[in-house]
Amino acid sequence: MPIGMLSRKTGVNIETIRYYERIGLLPAPPRTAGGRRIYDDGHRRALAFIRRARELGFGLADIRALLALARPHGESCAQVERIASAHLDDVRNKLADLARLEHILAETVGKCARETAPTCPVLNMLDPG
Amino acid sequence: MPIGMLSRKTGVNIETIRYYERIGLLPAPPRTAGGRRIYDDGHRRALAFIRRARELGFGLADIRALLALARPHGESCAQVERIASAHLDDVRNKLADLARLEHILAETVGKCARETAPTCPVLNMLDPG
DNA sequence: CCTTGTTCCTGTAGCTGCTACAGGATGTAG
DNA sequence: CTACATCCTGTAGCAGCTACAGGAACAAGG
Structure with missing residues (x-):
């Protein structure tokens, strides 16, 4: 094809x-x-x-390794698992980072809606005073 | 300095x-x-x-806009809020994507630990049969 | 056989947000 | 006056694609 x-x-x-x-x-x-x-x-x-x-x-490097390991079917599962669980750790770290982000952003944008602050809440949070 | x-x-x-x-x-x-x-x-x-x-x-484009809006203090909060909440949406989408990822990866790697499968669970999930 | 339209080819440059040199000039402390 | 730290410009590299330009090849209809 x-x-x-x-x-x-x-x-x-x-x-x-x-x-x-x-x-x-x-x-x-x-x-x-x-x-x-x-x-x-x-x-x-x-x-x-x-x-x-x-x-x-x-990542492409991981995929390259996984493709190589996918050939000799059977014994190399431990190596595959190492790659996958390292990646899982990575994903969990990113997840935690993003959750923290989401929290701060949601809070700050929420203040905008309540409209009680004299200055912009978003700029306020970003500005190092 | x-x-x-x-x-x-x-x-x-x-x-x-x-x-x-x-x-x-x-x-x-x-x-x-x-x-x-x-x-x-x-x-x-x-x-x-x-x-x-x-x-x-x-992103740097957003920051460029935020910096510009940070000058004339007071009136442009609505624009700032639009940028921030668009970014918040973005973060939430990524968060949802990552959570889905985490779920699948954790499940699959978990199977490796239980060691009951005849073939590698990770490769199994990736292989389109 | 010829034309038309689609698919495909190579090669290069662009994107985000940096980071890492090379090869040199400048500033400062003893 | 000599070390040595700090700084300068310019270019190239990283991931992981995407988007051209400019041309060649193929399938179908007339």
Whole structure:
């Protein structure tokens, strides 16, 4: 199948597919006589794998490692788990940061609605006096 | 004060201060005869403002707008509030996304610990079968 | 066979928000 | 007067794409 169809099937942008090939994340497919890429179902699965991993927030370096570990099926689960739980830690840290953010912002914007302050509550919070 | 002291006082990297100047976020200070930047307390306050706003997740475009609105004190609070609450929406969306992520990852990594699956649970979830 | 329209190709540059050099000039303390 | 810290400019790099420009290839209709 040509790149456009692969793009439609996986929901990954054509430019992004070529980008993944360029950085060596997705294997380069064979070409037609005219030079167009022809993909098979193996490529489709690999790209779908990458896409799901991206949706879960894994970085491309992690995904590269995961793809490598996905080949010899069976023994390397411990390594996979290490990558995944490191990423989970990361996500939890970001979550905590964002929650703190949300709290402060919500509070400050809330003051705007109550309209009791003489100066803008948002600028007030940002201004170091 | 020279740039290094400003950096220490605000916790903003020297390179970042120069970067802010280059993109027109922080006004260019006067220089010594030898060409070194000399900052005053106004610069310090502006930079501290920028820093707090960055910590709250505002983008540089938003900060540029906020800085402009911070000058004519008093009337433009509505615009400030619009920027802040748009950002708050953004933060809440990201928060929801991350929470979903966290849930899926935690569940999957949890399966690894229970060790009952024949194949790696993480790879299993990523693999589109 | 020829045209039209779509798809595809390569290569480069842009985005955000910094950070990290290289290679040199300047300021300050002993 | 010499060290040494601090500063200068300019460029290039990071993630992870996205958006062109300028051209070639293919499928379908006449």
